[in-house]
Amino acid sequence: MQQDVFAALADPTRRQLVSWLAVRSATATELARRLPISRQAVAKHLEVLGEARLIARERSGRDVHYSLEAERLAAASEWLATVSARWESRLQRLKSYVEKGERHA
Amino acid sequence: MQQDVFAALADPTRRQLVSWLAVRSATATELARRLPISRQAVAKHLEVLGEARLIARERSGRDVHYSLEAERLAAASEWLATVSARWESRLQRLKSYVEKGERHA
DNA sequence: TGCATGTGCAACCATACGGTTGCACATGGT
DNA sequence: ACCATGTGCAACCGTATGGTTGCACATGCA
Numbered sequence: 627m628q629q630d631v632f633a634a635l636a637d638p639t640r641r642q643l644v645s646w647l648a649v650r651s652a653t654a655t656e657l658a659r660r661l662p663i664s665r666q667a668v669a670k671h672l673e674v675l676g677e678a679r680l681i682a683r684e685r686s687g688r689d690v691h692y693s694l695e696a697e698r699l700a701a702a703s704e705w706l707a708t709v710s711a712r713w714e715s716r717l718q719r720l721k722s723y724v725e726k727g728e729r730h731a
Numbered sequence: 732m733q734q735d736v737f738a739a740l741a742d743p744t745r746r747q748l749v750s751w752l753a754v755r756s757a758t759a760t761e762l763a764r765r766l767p768i769s770r771q772a773v774a775k776h777l778e779v780l781g782e783a784r785l786i787a788r789e790r791s792g793r794d795v796h797y798s799l800e801a802e803r804l805a806a807a808s809e810w811l812a813t814v815s816a817r818w819e820s821r822l823q824r825l826k827s828y829v830e831k832g833e834r835h836a
Numbered sequence: 837t838g839c840a841t842g843t844g845c846a847a848c849c850a851t852a853c854g855g856t857t858g859c860a861c862a863t864g865g866t
Numbered sequence: 867a868c869c870a871t872g873t874g875c876a877a878c879c880g881t882a883t884g885g886t887t888g889c890a891c892a893t894g895c896a
Contacts, residue, residue: 641810654873663855666857669874703812713801742883758843793843
């Protein structure tokens, strides 16, 4: 499912990773050095982010560099916008109903 | 934490509930009728959404009506936009660097 | 008053999740 | 050739998660 993006972003550590990778690409070891958890834990998080297609991996010799894949962020944003829009239009209908009622009162 | 919104939206059932509540408010029992799970399961989901302040509850006699609280959707959207923006500007910098290089080549 | 219906609470269960440690393998540099 | 360093894989662990069932309580209505 595409919407698994939200599941991937559910964890604060993963949001931090995404946030860092938005600034510059990095390896799992580099990222782990900035966190209070093990390199393997970070690797697992990166795998989850990768499955959600939020990041891309590129091997370079011994190292593996991870970089952001921003399209999925846009997809998530779009879902929020869609739901929001439905809500807003519902509020709009409600508002005009109330206003009509007040005019009658 | 405000960002718990993403954790709340991580579950597909909860996204469905949010989506429905964007159209119209409803009670737990009504929502459960539309889902293949028990009313109690729905109640738990609604509690999670409530803790994330994505929905509001209002008691009306025997019933409890749930309705969307769209501000948090906006907050989540904003986070996505911020990260996205950082990434875009990074790409921009990269692009101009590459172009400069090509001019030198 | 009695009953149907909606809600609240608790116990319980299987599995997913986020973390660890340990070790093998691959690659780069001296 | 050697060793340091990064990665990959697997086993393991405690707790959170999403679900269930059962039952008590509250309210609306005939």
